Amino acid sequence: xxxxxxxxxxxxxxxxxxxxxxxxxxxxxxxxxxxxxxxxxxxxxxxxxxxxxxxxxxxxxxxxxxxxxxxxxxxxxxxxxxxxxxxxxxxxxxxxxxxxxxxxxxxxxxxxxxxxxxxxxxxxxxxxxxxxxxxxxxxxxxxxxxxxxxxxxxxxxxxxxxxxxxxxxxxxxxxxxxxxxxxxxxxxxxxxxxxxxxxxxxxxxxxxxxxxxxxxxxxxxxxxxxxxxxxxxxxxxxxxxxxxxxxxxxxxxxxxxxxxxxxx
Amino acid sequence: xxxxxxxxxxxxxxxxxxxxxxxxxxxxxxxxxxxxxxxxxxxxxxxxxxxxxxxxxxxxxxxxxxxxxx
Numbered sequence: 001x002x003x004x005x006x007x008x009x010x011x012x013x014x015x016x017x018x019x020x021x022x023x024x025x026x027x028x029x030x031x032x033x034x035x036x037x038x039x040x041x042x043x044x045x046x047x048x049x050x051x052x053x054x055x056x057x058x059x060x061x062x063x064x065x066x067x068x069x070x071x072x073x074x075x076x077x078x079x080x081x082x083x084x085x086x087x088x089x090x091x092x093x094x095x096x097x098x099x100x101x102x103x104x105x106x107x108x109x110x111x112x113x114x115x116x117x118x119x120x121x122x123x124x125x126x127x128x129x130x131x132x133x134x135x136x137x138x139x140x141x142x143x144x145x146x147x148x149x150x151x152x153x154x155x156x157x158x159x160x161x162x163x164x165x166x167x168x169x170x171x172x173x174x175x176x177x178x179x180x181x182x183x184x185x186x187x188x189x190x191x192x193x194x195x196x197x198x199x200x201x202x203x204x205x206x207x208x209x210x211x212x213x214x215x216x217x218x219x220x221x222x223x224x225x226x227x228x229x230x231x232x233x234x235x236x237x238x239x240x241x242x243x244x245x246x247x248x249x250x251x252x253x254x255x256x257x258x259x260x261x262x263x264x
Numbered sequence: 265x266x267x268x269x270x271x272x273x274x275x276x277x278x279x280x281x282x283x284x285x286x287x288x289x290x291x292x293x294x295x296x297x298x299x300x301x302x303x304x305x306x307x308x309x310x311x312x313x314x315x316x317x318x319x320x321x322x323x324x325x326x327x328x329x330x331x332x333x334x
Contacts, residue, residue, distance in 0.1 A: 093304045097307070098297035099295065099326075
């Protein structure tokens, strides 16, 4: 146990040259209040949160949403809501100018009902943004070949979905994530979207993900602060289990006690 | 002079710079970004960028959101 904890301590999540102790990245949407969000963020132990870029309302004075975030958090702007390469690239450029950060969570959505990514336009946008010096974290379908193309394009990490955004279904295709981990041992893989509860996050980490990004699972929980704590623990547990190396699965029983010298 | 700000047509008097426009609109100058005719204008250039008729301006800020298509 001591060894495992020490290993976990040594291991940090590295994204674009920045080191994070927490492997949980969380969203800032759907909370019932700013206060509830802040408490959940604190409980989660997350060091990075993602925010969306939108037009400023002109008809009323708007306070900055960012003021409600813990200032210690790394802000990861996203291109949520973009349906084309062009809009995603424009959004990323605006976010960089406003926040002076080169990090961007790239999303190009392909369809309103499923919110599945448009992989083709995502790749195109990734290539443009990497050339412009962005640290690109793309959301994409859990597909190994697409993962390789995104990494070849220079993405700092890749973010395959576990299930549709906001669905809470958990990891729907564990084989794909496992294959991705085995075939891309050096890639930083963050599972993004679809986690519903703590066990889902633990499974993603046990499959070898380097981190998990989630929003709805915490924000829509009856008690977001408790769920944020649960997610923190699940991600630590899943990571340790992955590092520990699980026992093989067997179809039949295997006794744990000696078979000899049983009284007769 | 008519310009489009965040998709809305606006009548503007005089020939203000982007910095003056932000001031007139009573917007906070920090943590926002401006696009003029689809190109980002760096903060340092706001004062020297003078608006012209039919300019299309996007002014953005940050809101809560995880991801998704809206």
